[in-house]
Amino acid sequence: METLRGVSLASKLPRLERQMLWQHVLQVPRSWLIAHDTDPLSSETVARFRALEAQRLAGAPMAYILGRREFMGHDFDVSPAVLIPRPETELLVETALASLKAHKAPRVLDLGTGSGAIAISLALECPHATVVATDLSPDALAVARQNAARLGARVEFFSGSWYDALSGHKFFDLIVSNPPYISACDSHLQEGDLRFEPVTALTDGADGLSALRTIAQGAGQWLTPQGELYMEHGWDQAQVVQDLLRSSGFTQIASLPDLAGIDRVTGGIYN
Ligand code: GLN
Numbered sequence: 001m002e003t004l005r006g007v008s009l010a011s012k013l014p015r016l017e018r019q020m021l022w023q024h025v026l027q028v029p030r031s032w033l034i035a036h037d038t039d040p041l042s043s044e045t046v047a048r049f050r051a052l053e054a055q056r057l058a059g060a061p062m063a064y065i066l067g068r069r070e071f072m073g074h075d076f077d078v079s080p081a082v083l084i085p086r087p088e089t090e091l092l093v094e095t096a097l098a099s100l101k102a103h104k105a106p107r108v109l110d111l112g113t114g115s116g117a118i119a120i121s122l123a124l125e126c127p128h129a130t131v132v133a134t135d136l137s138p139d140a141l142a143v144a145r146q147n148a149a150r151l152g153a154r155v156e157f158f159s160g161s162w163y164d165a166l167s168g169h170k171f172f173d174l175i176v177s178n179p180p181y182i183s184a185c186d187s188h189l190q191e192g193d194l195r196f197e198p199v200t201a202l203t204d205g206a207d208g209l210s211a212l213r214t215i216a217q218g219a220g221q222w223l224t225p226q227g228e229l230y231m232e233h234g235w236d237q238a239q240v241v242q243d244l245l246r247s248s249g250f251t252q253i254a255s256l257p258d259l260a261g262i263d264r265v266t267g268g269i270y271n
Contacts, residue, residue, distance in 0.1 A: 001040035001041065002040070002041050002043075002046050003037065003038050003039060003040060003041060004022060004033060004036065004037040004038070004039065004041065005037040005038055007041070007046055007049060007050075008022070008037075011053055012057060013053060013056055013057070017056060017062060018053075019033055020062060020066065021049055021052045021053060021056070021065070021066075022049060024052070024065075024066050025045060025048045025049050025052065026045065052065050059192075059195060059196065060196055061084055061192075061193040061196050061197070063078050063084040063193075064078060064079065064080055064084070064196060067079065069084050069085050069115075071085035071089070071090065071117045071121065072090055072093055072117070072121035072124075072125075074120070074121065074124065074151055076115045076116070076117050076120070076147050076151075077115070077143055077146055077147050077150070078115050078143065079139075079143055080196060080197070080198065081137060081139035081140050081142075081143055081198060082114040082115040082140045082143050082144075082198065082201065083114045083115070083178075083197050083198065083201040083202070084115075084193060084197060085114075085115060085117040087258075087259065088232070088258040088259070088260075088262075088264050089117065089118065089178050089232055091232075091256060091258050091259075091264055091265050092118060092176055092178060092230060092231075092232045092264075092265050093118055093121045093122060093125075093176075095230050095256055095265050095267065096108070096118075096122055096174060096176045096230060097122065097125055097126065099174055099228050099230070100122070100126050100129060100173075100174060103129075103173055104128060105128050105129070105130070106126070106128075106129045106130070106173040106174060107129070107130045107132070107170065107171065107172045107173050107174075107224075108122055108126075108129050108130065108131045108132070108172060108173065108174045108175075108176070109131075109132050109133070109134075109166075109172040109174070109175045109176070109222065110122070110131065110132070110133040110134070110175075110176050110177065111133075111134050111162050111163075111175065111176075111177040111179065111215055112134065112135055112136070112162070112177055112178065112179050112180075112201070112211070113133035113134060113135050113140070113141075113144050113157070114135060114140050114143075114144065114178075114201055115140070115143050115144055115147060116133060116143070116144030116145070116147045116148055116153075116155065116157075117147075118133075118176055118178060119131050119132075119133035119144070119148075119153075119155045120144070120147055120148050120151055120153040120155055122176075123148070123153040123154055123155050124151060124152070124153050127154075130156075131153075131154065131155045131156070132155070132156045132157075132158065132166070132169065132172070133155050133156070133157050133158070134157070134158045134159070134160060134162070134165035134166065135157070135159065135165075136159070136160065136161050136165075136200070137198070137200070138159055140198070140201075141157050141159055144157055145157055162211070162214050162215060162218065163218045163221070163222060166222065169222070171222060171223060171224045171227070172222055172223055172224065172227060173223075173224050173227050173228070174227065174228050174229075174230075175215070175219055175222065175223060175227070175228070175229045175230075176229075176230050176231070177211075177215050177230075177231050177232070178231070178232040179204075179211035179212060179215060179231065179232075180200060180201055180202050180203050180204050180208075180211050181203075181204070181208045181209070181211065181212055181232070181233050181234045181237060182194075182202050182203045182208050182234060183203065183206075183207050183208035183234075184203050184204070184205050184206055184207075184208070186203070186208070189202060189203060208234060208237070209237070209240060209244075212231055212233055212237070212241055212244060213244055215229070215231060216229065216231070216241070216244040216245050216248045216250075217244070217248050219248065219250075219270060220248060220249050220270055223270045225270070225271060226269055226270070226271055227269070227270050228267055228268070228269050228270070229245070229250065229267050229268065229270065230265055230266070230267030231265065231266060231267065232264060232265050233264065233265070233266060235262045235263075235264070237266075238255040238263035238264075238266055241255070241266040242255060242266055245266065245267070245268045246268075249270055249271070250267075250268030250269060250270055250271075251268060251269055251271060252268050252269045253266065253267070253268035254266070254267065254268070
């Protein structure tokens with residue numbers, strides 16, 4: 001009979017990833033794995049582990065294999081239809097939450113919501129906010145709706161390209177977005193997890209600025225006076241996003257650094 005210890009020792013995966021896969025296959029806490037590492041395993045269990053291990057060795061992201069990723073303290077379902085929520089995007093949510101403090105019943109818009117991580121985190125932290133989220137991809141919206149339902153968040157979802165999804169909607173106090181901002185010729189698109197993520201969530205297929213530009217230029221028509229816009233962007237895009245916001249009618253423009261010290265979120269006030 002095979003055991004956890006035996007199968008694990010023979011595995012080429014790092015220990016943490018092995019443990020995550022075992023926890024997923026056996027549906028047990030990590031402590032269980034340590035206490036039971038010499039228990040005999042059924043051949044079906046070993047086969048299930050080996051199938052997931054093979055996916056991981058072929059490069060599939062852990063988040064897609066497990067179908068889950070933690071973000072802002074909540075577990076989000078993820079599938080290859082959505083971008084995997086990233087720690088640096090918590091900066092966008094925290095920036096939005098700080099700005100929402102000034103409002104009693106704010107209206108918030110998340111453009112290109114993907115898994116819904118941003119919109120749902122905002123709705124859970126700010127139950128008095130009306131949160132609207134859009135995505136071009138119906139498959140992504142299905143994941144986002146499922147997350148909102150499971151986590152108990154009140155978010156209205158609309159399908160369409162950026163503001164086109166919103167026809168007939170009212171004004172917003174705050175717009176947030178983590179749009180595709182990677183340049184089509186950036187070699188990172190061919191590396192690591194990015195190879196498996198939806199390409200339209202990563203890049204605009206051009207210089208990486210077209211979605212940021214569309215969102216900045218269109219925001220004025222959808223914001224209340226003094227409404228705010230915050231966008232996540234690439235490591236070298238802060239200055240150009242600031243310029244875009246300035247030429248789109250924003251003031252008090254600022255960029256904020258992520259945990260790695262890289263300017264990652266830029267926003268301002270519309271007036
Ligand atoms: N932050 C992601 C990355 O660099 C990109 C996400 C995006 O384009 N919005 O991997």
